Amino acid sequence: MNGKRATRPTSTACGSQDACGCGVTLADRAAANPLAGFSRTLLWAFGLIIAVVVLLVVAAEQLGVLDIVAQFVPWPVWFAAVLAGGWPIFRKVLRATLRRKITSHTLMTIGLAAAIVAGAWPAAVLIVFFMRLADYIEHFTAEHARQAVRDLTALAPETARVEREGREVQVPIEQVQVGETVVVRPGEKTPVDGEVIGGHATVNQATITGESMPVEVGPGARVFAASFAQLGHLRIRVTAVGKDTTFGRVIQLVAEAEQHRAPIQRVADKFAAWYLPVVVTVATGTFLASGKLLATAAVLVVACSCSFAIATPVAVIASIGASARRGLLIKGGRYLEVLAKATVVVLDKTGTLTLGRPVITDVIPLDADLGADEVLRLAATAERYSEHPLAEAVRGAAARRELQLAEPQDFEAIPGIGVRVRLDGESVAVGGRRLLAGEGLPPIAAELEAQGKTLLFVIRNGQPLGVLAAMDTLRPDVPEALAELRRLGVKHLELLTGDNERTAAAIAAPLGIHWRANLLPEDKIAVVKEYQRRGHVVVMIGDGVNDAPALAQADVGIAMGAAGSPLAIEAAHIALLRDDWKLVPEVLRIARRTMNTVKINIGFTVVYNLAGLALAALGFLPPAIAAAAQAGPDFGILANSARLLRQGGSRQTARSSKDPVLAALPKE
Structure with missing residues (x-):
């Protein structure tokens, strides 16, 4: 990409309905659940039909059966059969001709006339x-996808049980207001996004996060429609x-994903520009050289150039659909193509590499008469009613x-200092170094600060009793994921953080x-632009809030744990709907598999058409055999692209007939 931003094309994936004569646009297939049109059963069924008919035609041709039949059936019967069977296609060709457009069906119709x-x-x-069989395959796939959209949309309840004026009222979902309280009973689906303020439940969130295992939620937890x-x-x-819920946004964004076409799709556009004139030239040359009307x-x-037009979007849609089922929201094919070329990955710290919440890592007594547990008990008692994040860490420890x-x-x-309480008639204070009132830091404090840790001092009656060290902890799956990115060929990994140098070094050095360090949002954008100017394809991974500008500037922005965060999904090009770092190298593998599949599709189509x-x-x-052969590339592309449905996640996501969310997805 050489640091340049890809422009957003406005045309459809197939060019247009008239341009390729496919009968439907590929935008129809870019449904929220594109998997339906690629089931192995469907592929085998159409493949078997084509194979059987081709074999029968070849056999009949060799035995002269077709010539014998032609002698006994009068030509008006043949003409009526051709006109009745081909009228829907002839009508489309006529309409295209009136608009001065030539389609692949135009060429086939001329061949039919010959x-x-x-x-x-x-x-x-x-x-x-x-011709009708190929047309039916296109329409069947598109209608299956449209039905999948309706099925997926139906997963969200249309009504909600709302608390109003001291009682529960069942109302249409569009009448529910933000801030109201909704009640969900056992066995029901959550109709809204929200925060749990009462009750406990085991919740299956597979539709949103792709996580097959249910989670336990209680007060303070987030739940999704x-x-x-x-x-x-x-x-x-x-x-x-x-539509403002995470589920609603997922449906909308996946449905619109095909608008962001992969740049490689332009190959199909260029192909269509010269392919049809070449065909006409070859046909004319064939007739002039041989005089054989049937050969012409x-x-x-x-x-048939339809197969070339669908070579890229079919593979892209397959990957986008399979990824969405796993909690990987990819906004379009162009981001898959760019991600496959990634050379630099820059990372946010808080909430991305780390959990975003501090934990107590060390409890150091400074009084020989006190143990670590007593120092921690005094600190937690003093912080019992504090709302500070470090107070929560102390209580948790x-x-x-x-x-x-x-x-x-x-x-x-x-x-700016801390908290102070009275306990058993004595004054106990917990806070930062300003509590020490000019006293020097204990030697251990300097050592802990050098490790990038935040210190809390426990003081009783003016005397230091101990030191607590807190640190935002690294996500456990980060080291393995970063190592996998290196194995996949990412040349440079870099942490960009607004924290100080000590904290940045403490996180980055072990990795x-x-x-x-000490970067503002505009500084992160400058770093991204710097690498882009040097010709690198830059991937930015952040939490999608403070890092939104850098996520948007990067060639590919990946938002971690974006479920429920509108800013994350809007700013990033790819959103991981659960906090799982293993998905980062996985999405890179998906991008490369997809682009390899696209190249195979294009190469196969070129060779097949030329042959x-x-x-x-x-x-x-x-x-007759030529008519059957033109369906071959479509079948080959669908079969090759269907392999993308089985990449990684489909084996990991358990499918249960008791799970209404997973049961609504089409089975492969």
Whole structure:
């Protein structure tokens, strides 16, 4: 990409309905659940039909059966059969002609006319049959996708049970307001996005996060529309309704994904510009050289450019659909193509590499008469009613050690310093170094700060009793994921953070990655632009809030754990709907598999079409067999692209007939 931003094309994936004569646009297939059109059963069914009919035609041609049948059936019967069977296609060709456009169906219709003029009526009927069969395959796939959209949309409840004026009222979902309280009972689906304010339940969130295992949720937890409360009940404060929910945005964005076409799709556009004139030239040359009208007809019949037009989008849609089922929201094919070329990955720290919440890592007594548990108990008691994030970390550490806290007296929060309480008649304070009132730092404090840790001092009656060290902890799956990115060929990994140098180094050094500290959002954008100017394809991974500008500037922005965050999904090009770092190298593998599949599709289509034209021009391909052969590339592309449905996630996501979310997805 050489640092340049890809422009957003406005045309459809197939060019247009008239441009390729496919009968439907590929935008119809870019449905929220594109998997339906690529089931192995469907592929085998159409493949079997084509194979059987082709074998029968070849056998009949060799035995002369077609010529015998032609002698006994009068030409008006043949003509009526051709006209009745091919009328829907002839009508489209006529409309395109009136708009001065030539389609592949135009060429096939001319070839059909040539077969009729030559008196090859059985061949003409078979040409119509295969034209209609190809048309049916296109329409069947598109209708299946449209039905999948309706099925997926139906997963979200249309009504909600809302608490109003002291009682529960069942209302249409569009009447629910943000801030209201919704009640979800056992066995029901959550109708809204929101925060749990009461109750506990086991919730299946596979539709949103792709995680097959249910999760336990209680007060303070976030839940999403279309998730399924298998056990327990919930009272939920509404934060988003309808199309504004995470589920609604996923449907909308996946449905629109094909608008962001992969740049490689331009190859198909260029191909269409010269392919049809070449076909006409070959057909004309065939007739002038051999004088064989049937050979000329075969050239026109076998020349179907639809397969070239669908070579890229079919593979892209397959990957986007399979990825969405796993909690990987990819906004379009162009991002898959760019991601496959990634050379530099820059990373946010808080909430991305780390969990985004501090934990107590060290408890150091400074009084020989006190143990670490007593120092922690005093600190947790003093912080019992504090709302500071570090106070929560202290209480969490005490809870893990099962320490019993006392009831503090005269609680006082001192802004910028800490808290002070009275406990058993004594003054106990917990806070930063300003609590030391000019006293020097204990030697251990300097050592802990050098490790990038934040310190809390515990002081009783003016005397330091101990030091607590807190740190935002690294996500456990980050080291393995970064190592996998290196194995996949990413040349440079770099941490970009607004934290100080000590904290940045403490996180980056064990991971073996470069780092830059004290960065503002505009500084991160400058770093991304710097690498782009140097010709690198830059991937930015962030939490999608503070990093939104850099996510948008990068060639590919990946938002971590974006479920429920509108800004994350809007800013990033790819959103990971659950906090799972293993998805980062996985999406890179998906991108490379997809582009390899696209290249195979294009190469196969080029070779197949050139071979078909050559055989038809030399007279080795009768018109009836040529009509059957033009369906071959479509079948090959669908079969090759269907392999993308089985990449990684489909084996990991358990499918259960008892799960209404997964049961609604089409089975492969």
